[in-house]
Each structure stands twice: as structure tokens, then as C-alpha cells.
Amino acid sequence: MTQAGTNRATMEPAELGLRERKKQRTRRALRIAAIRLVAERGLDGVSVDDIAAAAEVSTRTFFNYFPTKDEAIVGLDPEDIREITEAVSSRPADESPLEALRAVMLQRAALVAPEQADLWPLRLSIIRRHPHLMAANAASWSSYEHALAETVGRRCGLDPARDPYPAVLVAAVLAVVRTLSVRWQEFPGAPLVEVLGQAFDSLARGLPPP
Amino acid sequence: MTQAGTNRATMEPAELGLRERKKQRTRRALRIAAIRLVAERGLDGVSVDDIAAAAEVSTRTFFNYFPTKDEAIVGLDPEDIREITEAVSSRPADESPLEALRAVMLQRAALVAPEQADLWPLRLSIIRRHPHLMAANAASWSSYEHALAETVGRRCGLDPARDPYPAVLVAAVLAVVRTLSVRWQEFPGAPLVEVLGQAFDSLARGLPPP
DNA sequence: AAAATTCTTGCAGAGACTGAATAAATGCAG
DNA sequence: CTGCATTTATTCAGTCTCTGCAAGAATTTT
Missing domain, CATH: 1.10.357.10 (Tetracycline Repressor, domain 2)
Incomplete structure (x- = not known):
């Protein structure tokens, strides 16, 4: 393997383009934000707007990644x-x-x-x-x-x-x-x-x- | 709300009050309307308004019987x-x-x-x-x-x-x-x-x- | 650097769903 | 049958989810 440096817990193959990496990151950010917020305030206490804001993207972008609020929480990659x-x-x-x-x-x-x-x-x-x-x-x-x-x-x-x-x-x-x-x-x-x-x-x- | 538990599993429609019978009927009407319409036009081609209209009740009443459009189709009684x-x-x-x-x-x-x-x-x-x-x-x-x-x-x-x-x-x-x-x-x-x-x-x- | 591709965003809008107030129907005395 | 209590239906206003579209920004390619 050419991997000398040990990556963090998140294994990000550096072979991917910048675009792809950014996508992975926003996807992950959205998922984490969704889970954290909902675990804290309950499902009805969190709107998609909140999740998107916490992940620092627009609300519309959220729906480019997940078809549903639910999927952001329980969906499989x-x-x-x-x-x-x-x-x-x-x-x-x-x-x-x-x-x-x-x-x-x-x-x-x-x-x-x-x-x-x-x-x-x-x-x-x-x-x-x-x-x-x-x-x-x-x-x-x-x-x-x-x-x-x-x-x-x-x-x-x-x-x-x-x-x-x-x-x-x-x-x-x-x-x-x-x-x-x-x-x-x-x-x-x-x-x-x-x-x-x-x-x-x-x-x-x-x-x-x- | 003092419903004496019916000991039998058999249907005894005669023993129920008028109110209860009407509820059963609207519930059933809504479910049938939902299934028929969706089978015909697809899920996105049918709104809750359509279903309620077909069952001759208001839209709000639909949600008094089913929490979700989906439940009207697949929910168990x-x-x-x-x-x-x-x-x-x-x-x-x-x-x-x-x-x-x-x-x-x-x-x-x-x-x-x-x-x-x-x-x-x-x-x-x-x-x-x-x-x-x-x-x-x-x-x-x-x-x-x-x-x-x-x-x-x-x-x-x-x-x-x-x-x-x-x-x-x-x-x-x-x-x-x-x-x-x-x-x-x-x-x-x-x-x-x-x-x-x-x-x-x-x-x-x-x-x-x- | 310009062109081509892809992603993000804002906007407008349809539709799902809820709470509250009001009207109607039903059940139950008297 | 008549009035009263309870349950159910409707109307209305409003929030939230989710989609299509078009313009703008970023990444990749030429």
C-alpha cells in the first residue's frame, strides 16, 4: 500500500477528485447535523431548515442529498x-x-x-x-x-x-x-x-x- | 368510552351504536377511495383532497382517521x-x-x-x-x-x-x-x-x- | 483562459399535516 | 320530545416538506 500516513477514523481515499470529496463531506455533515439535532430536540423539534443551517448549506441542497428528512437519519449510504x-x-x-x-x-x-x-x-x-x-x-x-x-x-x-x-x-x-x-x-x-x-x-x- | 370488551372474535355489527357504525363506514370509504384512486393514477397523481372528496368528507376529516396518506393504503385496522x-x-x-x-x-x-x-x-x-x-x-x-x-x-x-x-x-x-x-x-x-x-x-x- | 460539466442556491408553488374554533350529529336523561 | 353532554365534522389559517426551474458559482477539462 502507498498509504504511509494513517488517516483519521474517516478513511478518505485521496484518489478522489476535489468535487467528490466535497460531496462526501456535505453529505456527512448533513447526516451528522440531522442525527445530533433530532436526538436532542426530537423529530418535530427540528426542521430541514435547521439541519441545513447546521450543515451550512441551503435548504434546497439538503434535498439534493436526501429525498426525505427521515432518510438523512436512517438511510444507508x-x-x-x-x-x-x-x-x-x-x-x-x-x-x-x-x-x-x-x-x-x-x-x-x-x-x-x-x-x-x-x-x-x-x-x-x-x-x-x-x-x-x-x-x-x-x-x-x-x-x-x-x-x-x-x-x-x-x-x-x-x-x-x-x-x-x-x-x-x-x-x-x-x-x-x-x-x-x-x-x-x-x-x-x-x-x-x-x-x-x-x-x-x-x-x-x-x-x-x- | 365505557366499551365493554367483546368476548367474541366474530363480527357483531348489530350491537354497535349508530355512531360507531358511521365511523367504521367512513374509515372504510376513505380506505377504499385511497386504494382505488392510487391504483389507478399512481401515488403522486392522487392528493388527500381527492381521496376525501371521493369519500365525501372534508380533507380535515381524512386526517382524523389516518395520520398519513400512506396509512390509508397500507395501514392495518x-x-x-x-x-x-x-x-x-x-x-x-x-x-x-x-x-x-x-x-x-x-x-x-x-x-x-x-x-x-x-x-x-x-x-x-x-x-x-x-x-x-x-x-x-x-x-x-x-x-x-x-x-x-x-x-x-x-x-x-x-x-x-x-x-x-x-x-x-x-x-x-x-x-x-x-x-x-x-x-x-x-x-x-x-x-x-x-x-x-x-x-x-x-x-x-x-x-x-x- | 475559455468552455463544459456539475453543484449550489433562491424562488415560487403544490401538497401534507396540525391546532383551534365552530357547527352538526348522536347519545342520554328527564 | 326536549334539553344537555359528548363526540364527530368542517372551516380556516398556518407551518413544514418536497419539487421544478433558472441563474450563478465552483470544479474539471480542453
């Missing part, structure tokens, strides 16, 4: 989607689809903890306070679900358009991950990775009564 | 929620939670077909055309998820606040049902009940690769 599908398709081929998803999701959950120690809990607490955002969350994952189902289908040689298995698997797994993430914020007993691991075990055993 | 949780809790006690949910959901899916032959397919086609409505759908089920998790917890003697099993089970099952309902509209191969049955089998066996 397209980059994340790409990373996850890539991670799934590059798991060893002898793993079952469920095992592959398990590995990727656990790895992901483990990454979340240290990286954005601020933002992630804030997001979850907001979702807990405004349940309809859980749905907006699910909405932003829906395109992603499609992509993931495609990837899973490719792993086991199934056409997701013909065989429902990939769609069912992905839907179940993501629903469980979402549910437990929010719950975990509420009842922080064991670390999230552990809770998720047990849930995947339960899934793999057919959700038997404990 | 509180009554449905009550029926479902009741059905689950009155399943034989020796069934596993997953089996109980399976039975109730299949029974439900079988009912849907003949009853509202018009509305149900329209709803699904709308959801397929406007993916974000799938999320709104999930949102309207979220309060319901809580209630169902509670019921499941009671069945197997678990406190849903302490043990994640009920929440996980319900989340997975509902996600699968939602996903397959929409898919089924898209690829109407086998009857929905059959497709759902196979998915429940798959779930019970730990989602093994086919």
Missing part, C-alpha cells in the same frame, strides 16, 4: 450496500447462505461499535423514540435487500425471480438484525455481537422454543 | 391486530410458537383471497409500484409486532422485555409474510397459502439451502 453485498459474495463457497450472512452481519456489528461511537447509539435512540423511523430504515434497506437477494441467489445457483428462497432468507435475517439492534440499545445486557450470534444460532436451528 | 393476537393466544398450548404463528398466518392468508378479491391485489400492486410503501406497511405492523411478541412471550413463559426470542421470532415471521405477499402478486405461480407454507417449512428447518 450506497457505499455500505456495495460493501456488504461484496462481503457476502466473497465468503467461502462451502458456507451455507445463512452462515455467510451471519459472518458478514456479525463482522459489521463488530465494526460499528468502536468506529462511530457517537452516531450509532444516537440513531438507535431516535428510532426507538419514533417507531415509524424503523420503517423508514427498512425502506432504505429495500433496494439493498434486492441486491442482497441477488447475491445470495448467485451463491446457491438460484434465480431470485423464480425461487423465493433468497428473498425469504434475506428478509428474515435483516428483520432480525434490525429488531435486535434497536432492542440492544434498549437493554444493553450483552454486547450486540453476542446477542446477534445467539439469534443466528436460533434461526439456524429453526427458531425452537427456548 | 386495530381490529385486525386484535383478531390476530387473539388467534395466536388461543392456539393449542402444545404447539411451538413458530407452529402457532404458521397456523394463524396461513389461515389469515386463506381468508384474504375470497373476501376482498378487489382490494387486496390492488394494495399489493400499489406496494410493488411504490416500494417505500412496503416500509410504511412495516411501520403500521410495528405496534402490532409488539403486541404479538407479548402474546408469544406469554405462550412460552418468557418476558419479552428480558428475552429476545419472542421479538426475533415475530420479526422474522412477519418479514417473510410481507415479502412473500408482495412477491406472490408479482409471480402468481402457486396459491399464496402454499408458498407461505413452504416458507414456514424452510424457517422451521433453519433456512437450509435448497
Whole structure:
């Protein structure tokens, strides 16, 4: 690697043009402003104008980045989607689809903890306070679900358009991950990775009564 | 507001007062108008004003019944929620939670077909055309998820606040049902009940690769 | 440096949604 | 049936979200 200097927590590939970097930065600024402000004042206590002002852009620009106020809070970056599908398709081929998803999701959950120690809990607490955002969350994952189902289908040689298995698997797994993430914020007993691991075990055993 | 709880799950319209019956009727009129119009002209081609006009009530009244345009289309009636949780809790006690949910959901899916032959397919086609409505759908089920998790917890003697099993089970099952309902509209191969049955089998066996 | 591309911004406007006041309908005595 | 209390519907005014458009500023390319 030609990377001698260690970048901060934010890894910004210097290979991108200035324009692209600025875009990433405003996007991030808007998201952070949205999450911070809403966590503080509640969803109705913050207008898009406030968010845009806090990020030092015009209100119109906000809507160039996010189609909705909700998406600024719970939306996934397209980059994340790409990373996850890539991670799934590059798991060893002898793993079952469920095992592959398990590995990727656990790895992901483990990454979340240290990286954005601020933002992630804030997001979850907001979702807990405004349940309809859980749905907006699910909405932003829906395109992603499609992509993931495609990837899973490719792993086991199934056409997701013909065989429902990939769609069912992905839907179940993501629903469980979402549910437990929010719950975990509420009842922080064991670390999230552990809770998720047990849930995947339960899934793999057919959700038997404990 | 002193509503004596109706012990039966069967519909007893005669016992309700005039006021209550009128409310049910406007609610239903609004929902039907919303679904019909949106199925015809698309979500953006229909305003709440249009819907209210079609149902012959004022615009403001629409919002007395539904908090959102989306909810008028995909929202569940509180009554449905009550029926479902009741059905689950009155399943034989020796069934596993997953089996109980399976039975109730299949029974439900079988009912849907003949009853509202018009509305149900329209709803699904709308959801397929406007993916974000799938999320709104999930949102309207979220309060319901809580209630169902509670019921499941009671069945197997678990406190849903302490043990994640009920929440996980319900989340997975509902996600699968939602996903397959929409898919089924898209690829109407086998009857929905059959497709759902196979998915429940798959779930019970730990989602093994086919 | 000029041209081409892309991003930001302000503006005007449609539509979603809310609170409050008023009118109408319904339920319930007497 | 008549008056009174409660619930529901409507009107009205207003805020906020979100979109299209056109002009201006920044970045990239030639």
C-alpha cells in the first residue's frame, strides 16, 4: 500500500477528485447535523431548515442529498450496500447462505461499535423514540435487500425471480438484525455481537422454543 | 368510552351504536377511495383532497382517521391486530410458537383471497409500484409486532422485555409474510397459502439451502 | 483562459399535516 | 320530545416538506 500516513477514523481515499470529496463531506455533515439535532430536540423539534443551517448549506441542497428528512437519519449510504453485498459474495463457497450472512452481519456489528461511537447509539435512540423511523430504515434497506437477494441467489445457483428462497432468507435475517439492534440499545445486557450470534444460532436451528 | 370488551372474535355489527357504525363506514370509504384512486393514477397523481372528496368528507376529516396518506393504503385496522393476537393466544398450548404463528398466518392468508378479491391485489400492486410503501406497511405492523411478541412471550413463559426470542421470532415471521405477499402478486405461480407454507417449512428447518 | 460539466442556491408553488374554533350529529336523561 | 353532554365534522389559517426551474458559482477539462 502507498498509504504511509494513517488517516483519521474517516478513511478518505485521496484518489478522489476535489468535487467528490466535497460531496462526501456535505453529505456527512448533513447526516451528522440531522442525527445530533433530532436526538436532542426530537423529530418535530427540528426542521430541514435547521439541519441545513447546521450543515451550512441551503435548504434546497439538503434535498439534493436526501429525498426525505427521515432518510438523512436512517438511510444507508450506497457505499455500505456495495460493501456488504461484496462481503457476502466473497465468503467461502462451502458456507451455507445463512452462515455467510451471519459472518458478514456479525463482522459489521463488530465494526460499528468502536468506529462511530457517537452516531450509532444516537440513531438507535431516535428510532426507538419514533417507531415509524424503523420503517423508514427498512425502506432504505429495500433496494439493498434486492441486491442482497441477488447475491445470495448467485451463491446457491438460484434465480431470485423464480425461487423465493433468497428473498425469504434475506428478509428474515435483516428483520432480525434490525429488531435486535434497536432492542440492544434498549437493554444493553450483552454486547450486540453476542446477542446477534445467539439469534443466528436460533434461526439456524429453526427458531425452537427456548 | 365505557366499551365493554367483546368476548367474541366474530363480527357483531348489530350491537354497535349508530355512531360507531358511521365511523367504521367512513374509515372504510376513505380506505377504499385511497386504494382505488392510487391504483389507478399512481401515488403522486392522487392528493388527500381527492381521496376525501371521493369519500365525501372534508380533507380535515381524512386526517382524523389516518395520520398519513400512506396509512390509508397500507395501514392495518386495530381490529385486525386484535383478531390476530387473539388467534395466536388461543392456539393449542402444545404447539411451538413458530407452529402457532404458521397456523394463524396461513389461515389469515386463506381468508384474504375470497373476501376482498378487489382490494387486496390492488394494495399489493400499489406496494410493488411504490416500494417505500412496503416500509410504511412495516411501520403500521410495528405496534402490532409488539403486541404479538407479548402474546408469544406469554405462550412460552418468557418476558419479552428480558428475552429476545419472542421479538426475533415475530420479526422474522412477519418479514417473510410481507415479502412473500408482495412477491406472490408479482409471480402468481402457486396459491399464496402454499408458498407461505413452504416458507414456514424452510424457517422451521433453519433456512437450509435448497 | 475559455468552455463544459456539475453543484449550489433562491424562488415560487403544490401538497401534507396540525391546532383551534365552530357547527352538526348522536347519545342520554328527564 | 326536549334539553344537555359528548363526540364527530368542517372551516380556516398556518407551518413544514418536497419539487421544478433558472441563474450563478465552483470544479474539471480542453
